[in-house]
Amino acid sequence: MRLSDAEFQLLHGKLCRFFEWNRCRSPEDLAQDAILRGLKRMAEGQENYAENPQSYFFGIARNIVREERKKPQMRSTGEEDCPDRIDQLGALQWRILLRECLEQLDTRDRDLLVGYILDGAEKAARACGITPNALRIRVSRIRRKIGESLRGPADSRE
Secondary structure, eight states, X not given: OOOOHHHHHHHHHHHHHHHHHTTOSOHHHHHHHHXXXXXXXXHXXXXXXXXXXXXXXXXXXXXXXXXXXXXXXXXXXXXXXXXXXXXXXXXXXXXXXXXXXXXXXXXXXXXXXXXXXXXXXXXXXXHHTSOHHHHHHHHHHHHHHHHHHHHHHHHHTO
């Protein structure tokens, strides 16, 4: 199978949208990878049994989505709280800022959060004499406080 420029652009655009809808990172790269894999397999002699040639490439794209979902995702704790700040700060600066935020918490909240992270919900809840669900709620509130202090006064007004 040989793709003209127009067919390639159309297929690439559809595959990009497919990867975007599946919330994949770098959909353009994944679309090119799907096309490359398909053309390589066809060059090796694999037959396309699909009625529509594009459906062959979408089958490959579905497999790529599965592969992407199996990959471990690297996310920092505060990424969902303030993604714009992560881009602006280096890893060392981020750790310093997080340490300063933890130091601003009162001792009880800080110990609760550290116990939750290091020991897990069950053990930390027993140590505090509360239920694991109550502990999770308190930790959620503490994380929200940290997130608000990371965003700063200008961002918290929004």
